[in-house]
Amino acid sequence: MLEVTALGWALTIGVIVALLAIDLLAGWLRPHAVGFAEATAWSVFYIAVAVVFGVVFAGQVGWEYGTEYFAGYIVEKSLSIDNLFVFVIIISTFAVPAEHQHKVLTFGILAALVLRVIFIALGAALLSLFSFMFLIFGLVLIWTAIQLFRHRNEDPDVEDNGLVKVARRVLPTTTDYHDGHLFARVDGRRVATPLFIVLISIAGTDLLFALDSIPAVFGVTEEAYIVFVANAFALLGLRALFFLVKGLLDRLVYLSVGLAVILAFIGVKLILHWAHDLSDAIPTVSTPLSLSVIIGVLVIATVASLIRVRRDPTATAHAGSLRVRPRRDDDRDR
Template identity: 95%
Template sequence: MLEVSALGWALTIGAIVALLAIDLMAGWLRPHAVGFKEATAWSVFYVAVAIVFGLIFAWQVGWGYGTEYFAGYIVEKSLSIDNLFVFVIIISTFAVPAEHQHKVLTFGILAALVLRVIFIALGAALLSLFSFMFLIFGLVLIWTAIQLFRHRNEDPDVEDNGLVKVARRLLPTTTEYHDGHLFARVDGRRVATPLFIVLISIAGTDLLFALDSIPAVFGVTEEAYIVFVANAFALLGLRALFFLVKGLLDRLVYLSVGLAVILAFIGVKLILHWAHDLSDAIPTVSTPLSLSVIIGVLAIAIVASLIKVRRDPSATAHAGSLRVRGNRRDEDRDR
């Protein structure tokens, strides 16, 4: 079992908080439209930080844990791409001005990190107390994979977000952004701006992604520290990656299919892990094999997407949805 000292946790969390603070200050103190060069520089920086950390980590604790970190990082990075799809949908739906998109994304990353820390702690506690949680997590991932594959050509409905509905029901709102403020005073009355609704929508989306991503990363490692750093470094690069690839996301038409395959594979791995504890005759899936499968599936999905778009320029990618929207007749027809 990996043992990380209190000092190691403190240094890791301190470094991540410092990186978050830099992002937060850049977005809130100097609102601006992020250009291609700036997005590229930040993206390269965050990927480099994640790789350097992984190499140092592997050198310190061994390549067994190092492989688990890189597998977890790639899983979370690939799932974060799907997160980007939803961010694009939210920002487009609410027509967020370019100078405020940086702020929205920084908040989204911060909220996602806080939520995932909570779920990591809960997941680690449950796995240590109840071995059957590996079975539960595995079944959840397989169900998620099936739903994502079934509804791979759909996008989540922002207006169907429960938090957004509650906020609009309880708070008076305005359609003006008012220089990026969350609240403004209109005709003597304090109202919520669209930016506040956007942040509420982002928070709700982060909650759903946390529920899916934590079981997925626990499928490649049982170490809470590795789960945390893999999530943290994957999310830290999300803001810059959004501005870098938002124009290319529509081309990844098979990404949802690839993610569904990866989630199903990890779900099966978790179930095998649970069954192996009951009988040694049942095989388990090694971390190097998991890493190879994850990389292979992502590569195939990306290459197939590019080929599809080249042959059919009208093809458009979708984030995928975990449930069918619409009336009962639409649901019955879908089944």
Template identity: 75%
Template sequence: MPDELQVTGLGWALTIGVVLALFALDLVVGTVRPHHVGFREATAWSVFYIAVALAFGVVFGSVYGWTWGTEYFAGYIVEKSLSVDNLFVFVIIMATFAVPDEHQQKVLTFGILIALVLRAIFIALGATLLSLFSFMFLLFGLLLIWTAVQLFRHRDEDPDVEDNALVKATRRVLPVTDDYVGGKLLTHADGRRVVTPLFIVLIAIGSTDLLFALDSIPAVFGVTEEAFIVFAANAFALLGLRALFFLVKGLLDRLVYLSAGLALILAFIGVKLVLHWAHGIWPAVPEIETPFSLGFILVVLVVTTVASLIKVRRDPTATAHAGNVRARRPREERPAGDR
């Protein structure tokens, strides 16, 4: 096996071209004809995007070898499972701002675009840091372990969108209309330029995507060090989010153990990164191989899903939460300006 994955410029260009074409398709579907997305349509698009991601993995593995192919599938599954937690937060944001059904597709599509741009920046930065400084594996590993501990401690909480600093600052600086004005981001009112609540929603989703990128990029680098695989796994996992949102938003409340399962996955990958760093200094330290990582992640996701469904069946009042990395202050304890 070569020490590094050798992807040609043509390979990069074709992959980015496919991603951009799929995003353009998503953009057309989500913004040109705003409408309520039913279960059948959401299912069809979800199956399509998953099939495309799997087909890419098969072609990639056949061309470059199944060692790299296994890393791609492991990275894709990690990012797809973390993206479900993204969906939790998207649901919370949509409900908090009462986004009409016909405008939710636009919000999700632009939210995915923001996520793709942010992740591309973080991937380039992460790959550079890892190539220059081996101790970054240790820092990334410790970051994931800390995130896992915090997520598990606050697994029964949800992020507070109203407590988002960027959202609060935007509301203080920019005038905001009371309604969605036909799904526009900007409009005119009383002779001046103002923003609509949809603009604030995009700010909330964009800042949330930034926080998720801080966790998901180190997580996938824990599976593979190859920037191309990291990019491809992220891109194909994110492209299906719009359809997946409408498919599972009614089922998310049932995944009561999802946050605990994701915390376990993040902790596992964090330990894997720490061991990888230690192995480079002390060769006697064992490393966790990618096939084992892939199997572990799949087992955790299956057990988490089955246990969640059993829990909800026994206790219909049980409700899932997105989890949070810091404790939420009760409303009455917050400064008056934060309410």
């Protein structure tokens, strides 16, 4: 079992908070539309930081734990890209002006980090108390994978977001962004702006992704510290990555399929882990094999997507949906 001292936790959290502050304050203090060169530079920087941390971490505690970190980081980075896909859909649906998009991303990243920290603590506690939680987590991931594959050609419907429905029902709203304020006064009445509704929608999205991502990363490591740093480093630089990939996401037509395969694989691994505790005759999946499968699936999904788009330029990627909705007339016509 990995032993991390209180000082080690404090230093790690301090470094992550500092890096997160640099990333978020850069957009908050100087609101602007991030260009391709700037987004590339920041994305490369934060990925390099995550890799350097992994190498140093492995050098300190051994490559067994180092491999678990890199496997967890790749899983969470993959899911964060799908999360960005949904962010793009929400921002496009509400036509958020470019100068206000950084606020949406800042809130989305902070909410995602807070929610994942909560679920990491909860997940670690449950796994330490009840071994059958590996079975529960595994079944949840397999169900998620099946739903994601079944609805791989759909996008999440913002109007289905329960938080958005409640907010619109109980609050008077306006269609004007009012210089990026969450609330404004119109005709003497205080109303919520579309930016407030966007943030509510983002919060609901972060909650759903946290529910999926934590069982997924616990599938490659049982160490709470590794789960935390893998999630934290995957979320760092997400703002820059958004501006880098938003024009490329629609080309990753098989991203949802790839993620569905990865989630199903990790779900099976969790179930085998639970069953192995009952009988040594049941095999388990090693972390190096997990890392190889995850990287292999992502490479195949990316290459297949590029080939598909080259052959059919009209092909468009979808984030995939986990919600089963009645088919509408426009769906039947597709």
